[in-house]
Amino acid sequence: MYLEQINQVNDIKKLDKSEWEPLAQEIREFLIEKISVTGGHLASNLGVVELTMAMHLAFDFPQDKVVWDVGHQSYTHKLLTGRRAGFDGLRKYGGMSGFPKRKESDCDCFDTGHSSTSISAGIGLVEARDLLGGSYSVLSVIGDGALTGGMAFEALNNASRLKSNFIIVLNDNQMSIAENVGGISQYLNGLRSAEGYNNFKEGVQNTLEKIPVYGEGLVRQIKRTKSGLKQLVIPGMFFENMGITYLGPVDGHNIEQLIRTFRDAKKIRHAVLVHVCTRKGKGYAPAERHPSRFHGAEPFEIETGLPKHKRTKANYTDIFSTVMRKLGDRDEKVVAITAAMPDGTGLKRFKNMFPDRFFDVGIAEQHAVTFAAGLAAGGLKPVVAVYSSFLQRAYDQILHDVCIQNLHVVFAIDRAGLVGSDGETHQGIFDLSYLSSIPNMTVMAPKNKWELSDMLKFAVAFDGPIALRYPRGEAYDGLREFRASVEYGRSEVIYEEADIALLAVGSMVKMAEKVRDILKDTGYNCTLINARFVKPIDEALLEELAKTHKLAVTMEENVRTGGFGDHVLEYVTDRELPMRVLNVSLPDEYIEHGNVDLLYKEVGLDPEQIAKRVITDYISHM
Template identity: 60%
Template sequence: MPKILDQIQGPNDIKKIKPKELEQLAVEIRKFLIEKVSKTGGHLASNLGTVELTIALHLVLDFPDDKLVWDVGHQAYTHKILTGRKKGFDTLRQYQGMSGFPKRKESECDAFDVGHSSTSISAALGLARARDIKGNDNKVVAVIGDGALSGGMAYEALNNAARLDSNMVIVLNDNNMSITENVGGMANYLGKIRTGSKYRNLKDGVENVIRSVPCVGNRVADKVKRSKDSLKRLFIPGMLFEDMGLTYIGPIDGHNIEQMRRAFLSAFRANEAVIVHVVTKKGKGYSFAEKKPSVYHGVEPFYVRTGENKTKEKAITYTQVFGKKLIELAKEQESIAAVCAAMPSGTGLMQYRKLFPERYYDVGIAEEHAVTFAAGMAAGGMHPVVAIYSTFLQRAYDQILHDVCIESLPVTFAIDRAGIVGSDGETHQGVFDLSYLCSMPNMTVMAPKNGTELEEMLSFSVKQDMPIAIRYPRGKINNRLEAFAKPIEYGKSETLYSGEKIALIAVGSMVETACDVREKLKSHGIHATVVNMRFVKPMDTERLEELTKSHSVFVTMEENVEQGGFGQKVADYLQTIKRNDIALVNCSIRDQFIQHGNVEILKKTLGLDADSITERILLNL
């Protein structure tokens, strides 16, 4: 029997499918997603939860003329299927394959490139204004999750959307989760809307009773109806959006296609911004994802029948080492507090949260607030440790500079997923942090070569009265360099191997690569020096000056962009001491964004693998 899904070959094909077949289409899409993501890895639970929502939107929108903006975008897989990209799922998130996020260069049906939270309303509002200026009449829709409403940018956009004098629809996809459970006032507020039937029951009952009164019933009922805003404020908290100047519809069953379709058509008839609140279940249709949606938010390849990860190896990760060490330190030092932005699991803080609930703060998807909140705690005598991914911390650039560094407050930044992270692509690669952090006065920047050094750096940082950033990569730890364990000394590097002529000067994750390069150079009769810098700022200039006495080639190695990076700092230093006779080979990332793909493939493509670096060195001799 032919699959209904096979009828979807391009944009708008869904309109040819009979209404009675739409529920079966949803079933087939879920089966397809589970099968494909189990092989490639990707975002699963969020996509399973938005199948019917996406179908309903595609029934009322015409692509590519109408514009649909997804917040973050990791829930847009069904949208990709319905716009004719089903075959692309065989290469999902693989090098030169289909992106796991909406990409304009991938399809004209993707209205905006996304990857970070709380951006969709702003982008959609911009698209609506552009439409109005150009005199077009296409529809504009933003889909934003309830978790993304913990981000301040969403409220800035809502504030401006209330002034829109033409139509725009904001779909609030409410699944009571971001990556982990939601926190804060908005989460509680939406929870009341989901469960609150008091207003609707009271309104209907009162109106029916009054209208039954002879002669005066209809007149009194009309007055009561005109006072509905007061009733709403008393019995249903959904008036927040209407008080902001936005029309609110909902909550609606996010798995009832026909109900959503009617609601969207109604919303499009308004000459203003309308919020349609739909309630969905994250992970719907796959029992393992329904029970543990945070575990199945982003997954590696897995076995469909058991839900188990196909990777048997249970290696220790940098994230786990950080979490474990912070617990040890918090037991010894009562001034330590942990702050994260809606990712306690991803940053390794789940166990810390259980043990020190009074010193643990999840502020939601609000990195800017997280940093200034931490600055306030530091000013009050605490030593907060802010654990945020590199790609998300860059959203709080001004807060780090203005609220932490100017006052030189004792805040430790634990920067996970620094460097090349792989499959999530341009929006998630953590390759800018060295550049922007090193530009800030009073900031100290460190990078460990392995897990043991991460522990030592964390211990060191929480004892200092200044801002310190520790950046470390995603993934497992290699214990190969455990023999090198010189104590941490402020601003000082560590020499792993002493040689001559060529100095391999590496930062963090690239120290291991430097050791591989050293071995490859030995086959060419070259015995290189390997230096683990440890501190990118302040840089160990004494060690660099010492190296100039016996080396003619400096090779700097970092997983960071070239502009403003460690290699440029070394080049500036050589220029300052007028050592133009020292050749510098800067192994970093050129002026570009890095696409998605396997980390090892990306490193080779970028020239940051041991073979490529060795070849560059030999060419410079």
């Protein structure tokens, strides 16, 4: 009823104050209904409904600007800016993104998808505003978990120097994806529980305001004084001591209180942080009980919160989880590191079994990698479990702190390749390129679930930097009969014939099987090779293949530039081997969100299109 009246930005301002609470309820019901069908980020969005409404009531979009850190909590913002119809296609190919996108709306001023970037982007918008003579407000909404990222602290340090208004909204729900860890979490817990301060502040203010004539003036003077009540009563005052005015804590589900606070924040002529306390998953009992499970939810039954499609087979993360637990049993030097994702990376079982050897560093991939380097230098065997698209945030640390010293750090890289619905910021399609460019690094990819187990054991027993990348989703259980021992730098020949050789990396071995079947049915001889190692490539095998094959087809779920195919082509060309190389890879571009199988077809990486390319290339050079 009320949500139907929100058809474009600022329509919320036409509603009466009495209609705000029913609108919030309708928004929650709408989100639960839609996300139960499409999947998406539910718990984080349910937690910021009133906060988002208050922002839209207190500010004027798109003139004012808001940057959402990560952006997985922007669904209510999308609703209030006229994108209700887009939720039927949420995260589907060609449909609405699950994150803010500038191309989607003028009210999305900055694309986001990774953590701890919003304050930096907001400062940039503030400086641009001031240099160009603008007068709009700039807000950066950052979750408490994102404050564990070092980039956020770099930005806070810079924000303290601003001489004009900039509003940082700290959405404090005591969660990032998993439960928060570390000193920042403890500090915010202290602020939340500082009832003595809040009660004292309100009591003093109420008492002073009752003084005839002078009371209100005294309150205003105290508020203007830098060494005010907060400095006296709360030790440390981390933000205030940095030069950033602190307002809060504010009830993140009280719209009127939020609006008053935002109006106060707009008056401050420098950076101000508004500390807002919300409940992740608010309004939906299963999400309140299990906020991590509903962070990124698959389609689910509304009544129970249970997934609509039950998994019958283990996924690659499950296999990693099982093997890590076994390795922890066998070797007390094995330790595990995650950046705020013990569940998502499969380390929860290891954590439960070996709590002293498990380290959650918060959303801080750079720190995670250098920390792992220190553990390795101290004689341990650290395994850093991380999503592919998040590991690229720590490229410098991999290069300088791990690989220059040739330290034995294992990188277990989950979600490698296309991941689907989360889109450009989460597709793990660059890791083969950036990792294989680093000296001393070894890069592997398993063809199926058994090889993931074998490779992880090989990696832990290795001596030096080594990366193992595997895809999202159900673990392939085919080709079980092919399980040759993992040997450094050696590929595995699965089917051997002549003329055409398919050299597939990791997840592409399954695809290569289908391509080979098509080629065989069309009358072409075809060898199938599981490459196993992207770095180093199997040079001896290439030399042998060139004696009996006219065409080598490399297949990888990675961009072309700097990938496996590039390395094979370079070797064949440099050695002048009598064999052509056809690179089959993802295009050198960002790939949007959508079903993975559909994306394969869109980029020409399905079996039929690959087979057609192979045949065309082979015939054209006969």
